[in-house]
Amino acid sequence: MLTQDELKHFENKLLDRRVQIEKNLSGTALELKGMRDLDLNDEGDYAAASAETVVDSAILEQQRKELAEIDLALDKIKNGTYGICEMCEEPIGKARLEVKNFARFCITCREINEKEQQ
Numbered sequence: 001m002l003t004q005d006e007l008k009h010f011e012n013k014l015l016d017r018r019v020q021i022e023k024n025l026s027g028t029a030l031e032l033k034g035m036r037d038l039d040l041n042d043e044g045d046y047a048a049a050s051a052e053t054v055v056d057s058a059i060l061e062q063q064r065k066e067l068a069e070i071d072l073a074l075d076k077i078k079n080g081t082y083g084i085c086e087m088c089e090e091p092i093g094k095a096r097l098e099v100k101n102f103a104r105f106c107i108t109c110r111e112i113n114e115k116e117q118q
Helices: 004-036 043-079 094-099 107-117
Strands: none
Touching (some): 004 043
16 A cells, blocks of 8 residues: 555656646647648648648647546545556556556556457
């Protein structure tokens, strides 16, 4: 089980990451709006802008997913279930939580879950 200090540590990391993602999302949304307002001169300009928009959209989608995972982890901290694997209900290792603060599964169950997703 995680101590109160460890829980606070992870909560702060999650909150910091959430702020960073929200800034990224609002910044990218403004950039995309700016690109829509651009006066593109030729097909090359349009193709370059379009390719960049596709990449930005993929990044936005990934960050929205991460934001949802962060919110779920913050709820788990409030509910006292943070750091517990959703499959086997065993504690998730601290080292794993350090690397992926919003981990929902221990290493073993994560591998099982990923195989089932394929």
